[in-house]
Amino acid sequence: MASDIGKVRLRIPSSIKSDDVVKVRILVIHPMERIERDKQGKIIERNYNYIDKVLVTYLGKTVASFDTTQNVSENPFFAFAFRATDPGQLKVTFTDTTAGKYEGTTDIKFS
Amino acid sequence: MMLARSTLVRWSCALTLVAGCATAATDTPDYSSVPAWTSRAIPEAQGAMRTTADGKREAVRYKGWTTRDFGAFRTYAYADTRPEPPVQRAVMPNGVTGDAKKGRALFLARAKGPCTGCHLIPGDDVWPAGSVGPDLSTIADRKLSDAYVYQQIYDARVVFPNTSMPPWGVTGAFTPEEIVHLVAFLQTLKGPLPPEKDPDRNPVTRTKPVGFGDNLDPTNNPAVLMAEAAEAVWAAKGPTGKACADCHEGGPANAMKGVAARFPKFVPAYRRVMSIEDFLAVHAPERTGTQMPAQSTTNLAMSILVKMASNGMPVGIDTSSQEARAALARGKATFYRRVGERNHACADCHTPETGANKFLGGRLLGDAKAGLTRHFPVWRTDRTEVWDIRKRMQWCMIPLGANMLAADAIEYAELELYLTAFDVGKPMSVPGIRH
Amino acid sequence: MVTRRTVLGTLSTLGVVAATGVLPARGAASAQALGQQETIEAAMKRLFGGRPMKDGGSLIKLDMPLIAENGAVVPLSIEVSSPMTAANHVKHIYVVADKNRIPVVTRVALTPAAGQAYMGANIRLGETGDVRAIVEQSDGTLLQVKREVKVTVGGCGG
Numbered sequence: 001m002a003s004d005i006g007k008v009r010l011r012i013p014s015s016i017k018s019d020d021v022v023k024v025r026i027l028v029i030h031p032m033e034r035i036e037r038d039k040q041g042k043i044i045e046r047n048y049n050y051i052d053k054v055l056v057t058y059l060g061k062t063v064a065s066f067d068t069t070q071n072v073s074e075n076p077f078f079a080f081a082f083r084a085t086d087p088g089q090l091k092v093t094f095t096d097t098t099a100g101k102y103e104g105t106t107d108i109k110f111s
Numbered sequence: 112m113m114l115a116r117s118t119l120v121r122w123s124c125a126l127t128l129v130a131g132c133a134t135a136a137t138d139t140p141d142y143s144s145v146p147a148w149t150s151r152a153i154p155e156a157q158g159a160m161r162t163t164a165d166g167k168r169e170a171v172r173y174k175g176w177t178t179r180d181f182g183a184f185r186t187y188a189y190a191d192t193r194p195e196p197p198v199q200r201a202v203m204p205n206g207v208t209g210d211a212k213k214g215r216a217l218f219l220a221r222a223k224g225p226c227t228g229c230h231l232i233p234g235d236d237v238w239p240a241g242s243v244g245p246d247l248s249t250i251a252d253r254k255l256s257d258a259y260v261y262q263q264i265y266d267a268r269v270v271f272p273n274t275s276m277p278p279w280g281v282t283g284a285f286t287p288e289e290i291v292h293l294v295a296f297l298q299t300l301k302g303p304l305p306p307e308k309d310p311d312r313n314p315v316t317r318t319k320p321v322g323f324g325d326n327l328d329p330t331n332n333p334a335v336l337m338a339e340a341a342e343a344v345w346a347a348k349g350p351t352g353k354a355c356a357d358c359h360e361g362g363p364a365n366a367m368k369g370v371a372a373r374f375p376k377f378v379p380a381y382r383r384v385m386s387i388e389d390f391l392a393v394h395a396p397e398r399t400g401t402q403m404p405a406q407s408t409t410n411l412a413m414s415i416l417v418k419m420a421s422n423g424m425p426v427g428i429d430t431s432s433q434e435a436r437a438a439l440a441r442g443k444a445t446f447y448r449r450v451g452e453r454n455h456a457c458a459d460c461h462t463p464e465t466g467a468n469k470f471l472g473g474r475l476l477g478d479a480k481a482g483l484t485r486h487f488p489v490w491r492t493d494r495t496e497v498w499d500i501r502k503r504m505q506w507c508m509i510p511l512g513a514n515m516l517a518a519d520a521i522e523y524a525e526l527e528l529y530l531t532a533f534d535v536g537k538p539m540s541v542p543g544i545r546h
Numbered sequence: 547m548v549t550r551r552t553v554l555g556t557l558s559t560l561g562v563v564a565a566t567g568v569l570p571a572r573g574a575a576s577a578q579a580l581g582q583q584e585t586i587e588a589a590m591k592r593l594f595g596g597r598p599m600k601d602g603g604s605l606i607k608l609d610m611p612l613i614a615e616n617g618a619v620v621p622l623s624i625e626v627s628s629p630m631t632a633a634n635h636v637k638h639i640y641v642v643a644d645k646n647r648i649p650v651v652t653r654v655a656l657t658p659a660a661g662q663a664y665m666g667a668n669i670r671l672g673e674t675g676d677v678r679a680i681v682e683q684s685d686g687t688l689l690q691v692k693r694e695v696k697v698t699v700g701g702c703g704g
Contacts (some may be wrong), residue, residue: 009330063660073650074618077330081660228700
């Protein structure tokens with residue numbers, strides 16, 4: 001369903017303790033348009049819609065960022081780590097070449 | 112006249128026995144009770160044919176699928192009573208000199224077989240060969256006559272009556288001249304072979320596929336998110352002013368718990384076996400007015416949503432009715448029915464006795480007898496699409512060279528019923544994720 | 547004086563850039579896109595100049611299937627042994643696929659707040675070929691590991 005573009009799902013471990021290094025899994029629905037070529041093999045020039053930036057912030061500060069290309073699969077999956085120093089928000093922002101912006105957030109709590 | 116109760120019981124038992132004997136004696140499924148069915152699938156899923164502007168017949172299929180008409184070859188349709196291609200003794204044509212180089216190119220040609228789909232031959236460029244058929248790397252050491260090898264390719268059934276090898280010459284998939292070149296090539300394959308540099312090249316020693324991880328993890332399987340979109344459809348009022356939620360209270364996870372585990376089943380109201388997808392295509396418009404044709408995104412998403420409510424529960428199919436048992440018998444016959452230009456049945460690839468767990472080219476063949484249905488619909492990573500089992504069956508028709516039936520065809524439903532029998536007792540896990 | 551020929555010459559250069567298919571959408575002000583259609587040699591030169599590259603085998607764990615079932619979705623994860631302190635951490639992880647027409651796949655920038663030099667992604671591979679993980683340490687050291695990944699296809703011609 002085209003309306004699904006930008007849907008984000010983020011997974012963190014069910015139990016996080018202070019100062020744990022936490023691995024995070026994240027998926028975003030996005031076409032990641034591939035380059036099309038004509039019958040002669042020449043690239044068809046147009047603005048391809050793909051995610052080119054993934055920004056991970058935690059407690060408002062940048063933890064990691066991915067510069068991405070059309071070599072990342074459709075409905076891209078990413079994984080990264082962060083050190084859970086304090087309770088607070090973890091945010092992942094995806095930006096695509098059509099200036100589309102998609103976000104996934106979760107509140108980190110210690111248990 | 113009043114019959115004693117015991118007499119009545121004895122009579123009814125006798126009648127059942129007679130009926131049972133009759134079925135066993137003839138051993139052919141009964142096709143007379145199968146109703147006609149008008150497809151409720153999207154246009155590209157109906158197995159329709161059309162005539163082009165220049166008068167050629169072509170198939171209406173999914174985007175990207177070939178439109179080639181395979182009408183010359185047998186299909187799964189119950190009404191298609193054409194026999195398999197006749198077994199033919201072949202004679203090598205005169206005046207053709209076999210060219211081994213041409214033969215090797217033909218052996219590797221994907222548009223033809225490729226023969227490497229089933230047979231390994233030497234070469235660093237042979238990637239990926241399969242192991243469904245025997246390794247032909249040193250076949251010339253066996254000193255078989257050209258005529259024998261020619262017959263094997265033209266119609267192997269003359270030599271091996273139960274072979275899975277397609278009758279390439281009979282159907283015209285290869286011309287007699289091409290087969291001569293193939294023979295010439297095969298007769299060059301002598302031992303000893305150089306040591307294998309890469310164990311993955313040989314299908315017997317190749318690393319098995321590892322799959323795509325946790326199918327129920329929404330950060331792994333996009334199809335899980337698709338089901339979430341279906342929740343809105345569940346709650347939305349259709350043209351009749353009703354929503355699924357109005358009759359099925361408590362949300363889909365509660366209302367549909369255990370339902371999908373009992374499908375496919377014989378639905379008396381429609382006099383046919385139906386999967387969840389088949390049923391949605393008639394039930395949704397009937398009750399809510401919302402169209403949900405087979406193979407539409409809504410139908411597939413709704414099917415996943417309904418089936419997820421049964422995840423973890425064991426599959427069970429109801430064979431208590433005569434209709435269900437008759438359908439099962441027809442489904443089994445379909446599983447063993449040879450169709451298409453390749454003259455293949457499901458059984459030729461998907462049982463342990465034939466191809467299951469062997470490589471067909473680069474793909475490991477699934478074992479139907481181990482139970483394959485309980486994870487459908489699946490997310491296809493290669494296609495970035497959700498496929499239910501009907502689309503999977505329809506796709507099989509393409510390399511087999513047979514025209515596909517409608518996605519909601521009764522023939523496919525009854526085949527699905529037969530396949531589901533092997534999943535009985537095993538837990539559902541939908542949506543799956545596969546290449 | 548700008549002659550007409552010079553102006554046209556400049557335009558045709560722009561035309562060549564556009565033909566790589568990576569014309570930035572948000573105006574010429576943004577940096578040249580990370581992915582360019584180029585040979586692997588050109589990509590390595592563009593990203594790293596002639597800087598020495600050490601073998602990262604003892605520090606970098608590149609996890610990929612030996613055989614990818616299809617080229618559309620190839621799972622990959624990279625883990626680098628690193629204390630991830632301000633003084634000593636992994637600054638960048640690059641993923642490069644030698645045989646892709648656009649070899650650069652992604653560049654991950656990390657900070658010590660990451661706690662671990664770890665990344666995962668599903669990538670596209672055009673064909674069988676080497677996939678490289680290149681790590682840039684905070685002191686500028688470059689390390690590399692590479693693995694051949696075979697991309698497989700079905701056997702039925704379909």
